[in-house]
Structure formats: C-alpha cells, structure tokens
Amino acid sequence: DTAVSQTPKYLVTQMGNDKSIKCEQNLGHDTMYWYKQDSKKFLKIMFSYNNKELIINETVPNRFSPKSPDKAHLNLHINSLELGDSAVYFCASSQGRAESFGPGTRLTVL
Amino acid sequence: RKEVEQDPGPFNVPEGATVAFNCTYSNSASQSFFWYRQDCRKEPKLLMSVYSSGNEDGRFTAQLNRASQYISLLIRDSKLSDSATYLCVVIGYSGGGADGLTFGKGTHLIIQP
Numbered sequence: 646d647t648a649v650s651q652t653p654k655y656l657v658t659q660m661g662n663d664k665s666i667k668c669e670q671n672l673g674h675d676t677m678y679w680y681k682q683d684s685k686k687f688l689k690i691m692f693s694y695n696n697k698e699l700i701i702n703e704t705v706p707n708r709f710s711p712k713s714p715d716k717a718h719l720n721l722h723i724n725s726l727e728l729g730d731s732a733v734y735f736c737a738s739s740q741g742r743a744e745s746f747g748p749g750t751r752l753t754v755l
Numbered sequence: 756r757k758e759v760e761q762d763p764g765p766f767n768v769p770e771g772a773t774v775a776f777n778c779t780y781s782n783s784a785s786q787s788f789f790w791y792r793q794d795c796r797k798e799p800k801l802l803m804s805v806y807s808s809g810n811e812d813g814r815f816t817a818q819l820n821r822a823s824q825y826i827s828l829l830i831r832d833s834k835l836s837d838s839a840t841y842l843c844v845v846i847g848y849s850g851g852g853a854d855g856l857t858f859g860k861g862t863h864l865i866i867q868p
Contacts, residue, residue, distance in 0.1 A: 678856075685860070686840070686860065686861060687858070687860050688799065688842070688858040689858070690856065690857070735798055735799070737856075742787050742789075742804070742846065743787075743789055743801045743804060744801075744856055745801070746798035746799050746800070747798060748797070748798050749797075749798050
C-alpha cells in the first residue's frame, strides 16, 4: 500500500564508489522528484522529472544522474561518492501541487 | 535573502497552549503554499495547503498574506503529538513549468507536558 517507496533505507559505502537508490510510486503521479536533506535538516530539490522532461537544480554535481525507466520509477545514480554526499535522500511524486514523499534513504559515505 | 525563511526555534510550549509561527517568502510570483510536518528521522508529510482566504483543519489554521509575503500556522490546544518540525513550503512558477517545492528550514516545536 506504500505510495512512494525507496530502497535501500540505509546505505553505507566508501568514498569513490558508485551507488544507486531506487524509487517507485503507485499513485499514478506524472512528476517525480529527488530531494537531499543535509545534516542541518535543510531540504533541497535536486531533480524533477515529468513526461521525460528533466529539470535539474544547477547546484547538483553531474555525478548525480536520475534515470526513469517508466512513469512510476525514478532512480538516482551517484558516481564517485564523496564525503559531502552523506545525507538523507527523499524521493517524492506529485500530480500538480503538493507532493508525497518516500521514507528516505540515509546515505553515509566513509 | 533566502527564498523561504522560518524561525528555526525550538519553540517550547506547554500542552494545551496555542502556538503560532510565520514563514516569509521572497518570490512574489509564488502561487501555492503548504505546511508540511516532519517527525525526527521521518519523511515530510503534508499537513495542510494554505489558501488565500485562510483555512482551518481541526486545531490547525493557516493564513496567507500576499501583500507582506508571509504565511502562518496556528495550532490551538496543542498536544504532545504535535511535537515535530513544521516546514513552510512554497511553489513558484516560472515559464511553462513548476519549480518544485521550495522548503524553509523548518520550525522545531516541542510540546511539554
């Protein structure tokens, strides 16, 4: 019944590795998003994806790339992980306005 | 100036009291406004939308002041379970598409027994 789901919930990895976080929504929403919440709890949008249109927050390094195999999925790939990438990553989806969030993936880079 | 600003608190409030906090936004073209609630180590959840005429949902009242570019949230008869971080959220529209949600840093509310 989970509306927006993410896997894994926790991810611990070494600096320099490449990792992916998966997101799926069963709400039939047209738009999906990735947000990053840092240690200061500030939530910031990274990407929005709507009907194959990708809008990127210009501050996001190109090591981060979203990939959408279909409308219900938006996965996040991160290459060459850095210490500063440690954060909680939230996937979200919406149909116009307010968004529903996934439970978050806590990424720790050692 | 930050896009969406909130007093981070914490606000320590006795159970049963009324508490209110504001949020200011810088983009006068902003179209939609929301309050989200985030519990510790959990995802943000929509608390309520904020409409121009003001709106109420049980013990919660939201107001929008476009002239002064702020929104407010009032909680009456506060419960222990209201303890959380309250996030002010603004959607601005530019060109042909939405900008996604812009979050404030949140106001931390602690209801004390």
